[in-house]
Amino acid sequence: MIASLSGLVLVKTPNAVIVDVGGVGYEAFVSGRTYDALPETGHACFLHVQTVVREDAIHLFGFHTKxxxxxxxxxxxxxxxxxxxxxxxxxxxxxxxxxxxxxxxxxxxxxxxxxxxxxxxxxxxxxxAEKVGGLGGFPADAGGARPQPAPAGEADAMSDAVSALVNLGYPQATAWQALRAVEQQLGEGAAPLKVEELLRQALRFLAAR
The missing domain is CATH 1.10.150.20 (5' to 3' exonuclease, C-terminal subdomain)
Known part of the structure; x- marks a missing residue:
């Protein structure tokens, strides 16, 4: 079972990356967030890997963090x-x-x-609910206090903006990538934005690529 890959990025897309390890290219499926963290092609990278075996295929899934x-x-x-x-x-x-x-x-x-x-x-x-304690930067036992969820309106706005981009013909992975880029650029300023403004900012990002 392959548990990690360390090598050069040969090809990367929003859904998968090919890593050259000693002359052998390994394809691993990645999330959009791992894709964002990958270096440009030709540069060294490290991925945590989970090998998933099916009757008809063996797939590798790569992750930027454990x-x-x-x-x-x-x-x-x-x-x-x-x-x-x-x-x-x-x-x-x-x-x-x-x-x-x-x-x-x-x-x-x-x-x-x-x-x-x-x-x-x-x-x-x-x-x-009882298994994710210790992941995600908060302790397993937070003294009985539950972290406050993000406001539903913010989540709905992001989801609606993704749907709008998909309706415009953009792949879903590309839509999420653009909106994450907007979040990174604006920081906390992205939270109160309405769907129309999120869409405008995302289209600006996509046009500049």
């Missing part, structure tokens, strides 16, 4: 969540925020993620 990999492994234990959906979830939300949403049972934030309906969100909370 915490992201650990959360991926927890997500795929939930009924109805496979490896691809787990990485889609991790593309749409950071480890810290996902852990807060799970422990806080913030269903509105979870259902704003692509592919997650209310029943799946409920299963995630029930199955993982």
């Amino acid at each position: 915490e992201e990999k650990d959360l991926f492994l927890l997500l795929i234990t939930v009924s109805g969540i496979g490896p691809r959906l787990a990485q889609t979830i991790l593309s749409g939300i950071g480890v810290d925020e996902l852990c807060r949403a799970i422990t806080g049972k913030d269903l509105s934030r979870l259902t704003a993620l692509p592919g997650i309906g209310k029943k799946t969100a409920q299963r995630i909370c029930v199955d993982l």
Whole structure:
């Protein structure tokens, strides 16, 4: 089983990366957030890896941090969540925020993620609320106080902006990448933005690529 890859980035896309390790190219599927953290092609990188074996294929899933990999492994234990959906979830939300949403049972934030309906969100909370402690930058025992979830309006605005970009013909992974870039550029200033402004900022980012 391959547990990590260390080598040169040969090819990278929002969904996968090929890493040259001693002359052998290994393809690993990655979340949008791991993609954002990867260096440019030709530069050295390190990925934590989970090998997923199926009857017809062996797939590698790569992660920038061990915490992201650990959360991926927890997500795929939930009924109805496979490896691809787990990485889609991790593309749409950071480890810290996902852990807060799970422990806080913030269903509105979870259902704003692509592919997650209310029943799946409920299963995630029930199955993982007591398992994500220690991940995401907050302690396993927070003295009984639950972290406050992000306001539902912010999550809805991001989800609606993604949907709008998809309707304009952009791939979902590209849409999330653009909106994460807007978040990084504006910092806390991105939180109060409405869908129209998020969309305008994301389109500006995409036009400048």
